[in-house]
Amino acid sequence: MKKPVRTFLKISFILVITFLMLNCSDESHDSSVARAELDFQSAQLETVPLEKSFDFFNELNNEQINKKAVDANIDLKIDLSSLEQVAITDTDAKLNIATATTGLEGVETEILQIKINGEVQTVLFHLIRENRKASVTARAPDDNTEFTGRIYSTNLKGEVLSGFKFEKGIVTNVNIPSAYIKDPVPLKEVVVKNTYIEPVTNDAYTRMNYQFVRTQNNGSAMGIAYAAYYSRLNIKNFDDGINDSQLAPCLQKILDDLKKTGASPGNMITNFTNDPWNSTRFNWTVKTGKLEYGVSGNTSTLYKISTRVTTIFDSEQFPNATELSWAKTILHESVHAYLVTYYNIDKPNWESSYPEMLKDYEVTKSFNIAHHEEIATNLVKQVGAVLEVYGISKGYKLDKQFYQDMAWGGLEQTDVFKKLPVADRKRISNILQIELRGEDDLGNVKPQKGKKTGC
Amino acid sequence: MKKKIFILLSIISIFILNGCSTKKQLMSTNNEGGYTINFGVGKLKKDDEDVIIRGHVFDLKTGKLLSNAKLKTGCFEFRTTSDGEYSFRTRNRQEDSFFLEVIAFSYRAVETKLVNIYNQKEVIIDFYLAKDDRPLIECEGDEMIKKMQRELNNLK
Numbered sequence: 001m002k003k004p005v006r007t008f009l010k011i012s013f014i015l016v017i018t019f020l021m022l023n024c025s026d027e028s029h030d031s032s033v034a035r036a037e038l039d040f041q042s043a044q045l046e047t048v049p050l051e052k053s054f055d056f057f058n059e060l061n062n063e064q065i066n067k068k069a070v071d072a073n074i075d076l077k078i079d080l081s082s083l084e085q086v087a088i089t090d091t092d093a094k095l096n097i098a099t100a101t102t103g104l105e106g107v108e109t110e111i112l113q114i115k116i117n118g119e120v121q122t123v124l125f126h127l128i129r130e131n132r133k134a135s136v137t138a139r140a141p142d143d144n145t146e147f148t149g150r151i152y153s154t155n156l157k158g159e160v161l162s163g164f165k166f167e168k169g170i171v172t173n174v175n176i177p178s179a180y181i182k183d184p185v186p187l188k189e190v191v192v193k194n195t196y197i198e199p200v201t202n203d204a205y206t207r208m209n210y211q212f213v214r215t216q217n218n219g220s221a222m223g224i225a226y227a228a229y230y231s232r233l234n235i236k237n238f239d240d241g242i243n244d245s246q247l248a249p250c251l252q253k254i255l256d257d258l259k260k261t262g263a264s265p266g267n268m269i270t271n272f273t274n275d276p277w278n279s280t281r282f283n284w285t286v287k288t289g290k291l292e293y294g295v296s297g298n299t300s301t302l303y304k305i306s307t308r309v310t311t312i313f314d315s316e317q318f319p320n321a322t323e324l325s326w327a328k329t330i331l332h333e334s335v336h337a338y339l340v341t342y343y344n345i346d347k348p349n350w351e352s353s354y355p356e357m358l359k360d361y362e363v364t365k366s367f368n369i370a371h372h373e374e375i376a377t378n379l380v381k382q383v384g385a386v387l388e389v390y391g392i393s394k395g396y397k398l399d400k401q402f403y404q405d406m407a408w409g410g411l412e413q414t415d416v417f418k419k420l421p422v423a424d425r426k427r428i429s430n431i432l433q434i435e436l437r438g439e440d441d442l443g444n445v446k447p448q449k450g451k452k453t454g455c
Numbered sequence: 456m457k458k459k460i461f462i463l464l465s466i467i468s469i470f471i472l473n474g475c476s477t478k479k480q481l482m483s484t485n486n487e488g489g490y491t492i493n494f495g496v497g498k499l500k501k502d503d504e505d506v507i508i509r510g511h512v513f514d515l516k517t518g519k520l521l522s523n524a525k526l527k528t529g530c531f532e533f534r535t536t537s538d539g540e541y542s543f544r545t546r547n548r549q550e551d552s553f554f555l556e557v558i559a560f561s562y563r564a565v566e567t568k569l570v571n572i573y574n575q576k577e578v579i580i581d582f583y584l585a586k587d588d589r590p591l592i593e594c595e596g597d598e599m600i601k602k603m604q605r606e607l608n609n610l611k
Binding site (some may be wrong): 006018053089292293294295296297299300301302318329332333340343351358361362365367368371410411412413429432433436439441443 | 494523525526556558560563564579586588590591592593594595596597598600602603607
């Protein structure tokens with residue numbers, strides 16, 4: 001009698017243990033693995049031999065070549081005697097820099113040259129100091145405070161590639177003209193503190209060390225270029241890495257078109273975070289699927305090793321939606337994907353970055369509300385601006401207000417939206433509905449601004 | 456004989472495992488989280504002494520202690536420390552009115568049932584929170600949602 005009971009107990013015990021073990025499996029996020037995939041890529045910078053830069057700059061100085069290659073308005077003149085090679089952080093490659101003057105008053109110019117991905121790139125950096133006398137164009141800084149003013153990078157024709165506003169050495173604003181966001185521009189954005197070291201005295205010895213001092217300043221310019229290049233590369237890598245293999249072709253087309261412009265999801269996230277360096281280092285999976293009635297997009301809140309962050313779009317439910325409507329939704333969801341990832345891989349910094357979202361969650365116990373209130377508060381203008389870039393690229397000639405109204409998509413249930421004047425809310429809701437369904441709020445068929453996706 | 460007893464025992468066990476009761480089988484609520492309660496040793500000697508409520512907040516799956524989780528009771532809110540620990544005093548009372556809710560970002564909230572804390576020196580409540588895996592959804596337009604809601608309501 002004892003034996004079968006014992007056997008039964010053994011079997012039961014094994015079953016219970018098995019059951020418990022099955023319930024202990026954990027497929028959720030793993031911070032260490034998530035972090036590992038954020039590792040930097042190796043540098044692809046190479047030094048241009050000094051003689052080659054000298055020859056190139058010399059040719060630029062040649063009036064005949066200048067007329068061909070350089071906009072006459074810039075009146076670029078390179079000081080060949082100032083040509084030097086400076087070290088760059090985190091790479092063996094060196095940057096060639098020379099002082100230059102232009103016809104622009106109050107502008108300090110440097111010409112930089114380096115080989116990036118096997119191609120020689122040349123860019124001009126223009127420093128415009130705040131409160132500086134227009135007549136002062138000498139290279140040496142005129143005070144020992146950290147740089148306050150603006151820095152623009154341009155090509156040799158003087159076309160602006162990027163602009164940065166500095167306050168006491170800290171970048172406070174980044175502006176990259178949309179025309180140059182299409183492809184990785186050779187030299188790009190910012191992160192850098194000015195490291196100018198003021199000469200203690202003006203004696204001969206100090207003056208001899210001027211080169212050193214200059215190098216410190218040039219290091220800043222170079223750092224800007226270096227950081228800018230890699231941050232743009234990060235955005236491109238993110239955009240290229242979006243897994244859209246299960247996305248309906250009609251939405252794939254919109255995503256592809258977004259990627260060709262400064263309205264790509266990577267740029268959207270960067271606009272939101274103002275951190276082109278870190279914020280796009282994650283993987284995003286987008287696919288098509290069936291969602292609840294009235295729901296166009298659905299983003300997971302768990303970061304999984306297998307699928308990362310996944311967003312599902314229900315294109316089947318909205319057959320009349322235009323490409324502008326879907327572009328808006330894709331951009332909106334990219335921000336959710338970023339917020340989910342950031343929280344899962346770096347909780348402490350996320351909490352300090354988004355305290356309001358934490359508060360909202362504690363009150364409402366809802367991710368949906370917390371995320372959307374944050375986006376409604378801080379992102380509507382940017383979504384509108386980015387959507388406009390996309391619209392222009394598709395040949396639409398629509399006013400800014402339309403794009404700004406579209407940017408409220410998915411945010412109509414937020415407190416921020418509900419505080420808008422009634423007339424604004426009504427206009428926005430109608431525009432969103434028309435682009436989504438081809439009907440206004442009252443169900444009247446209305447002409448759409450965008451083209452139907454054919455989904 | 457032995458074989459019959461074994462079969463009988465097995466059947467009884469299966470019934471027990473399947474929760475063979477006359478009560479209606481209820482599904483659990485919206486999340487897997489929960490809590491444990493332990494009462495500390497000893498009782499309060501005076502009515503006007505306070506009861507200590509303390510414990511920890513854990514991630515249900517990983518067992519990790521959760522910092523900065525918010526605990527709400529009555530008019531007050533407390534936070535867990537960086538070690539996921541909390542502790543506070545509350546008024547000793549006879550009425551069955553004490554309950555505690557814990558909320559942590561990205562976890563489903565858990566609320567206790569009413570707990571009789573009367574004359575307890577110490578009540579230790581440990582919470583185990585499940586991840587909030589509800590997806591973020593885009594509801595397209597207030598008016599459209601209202602209209603759809605009317606259409607979807609079978610009872611009108």
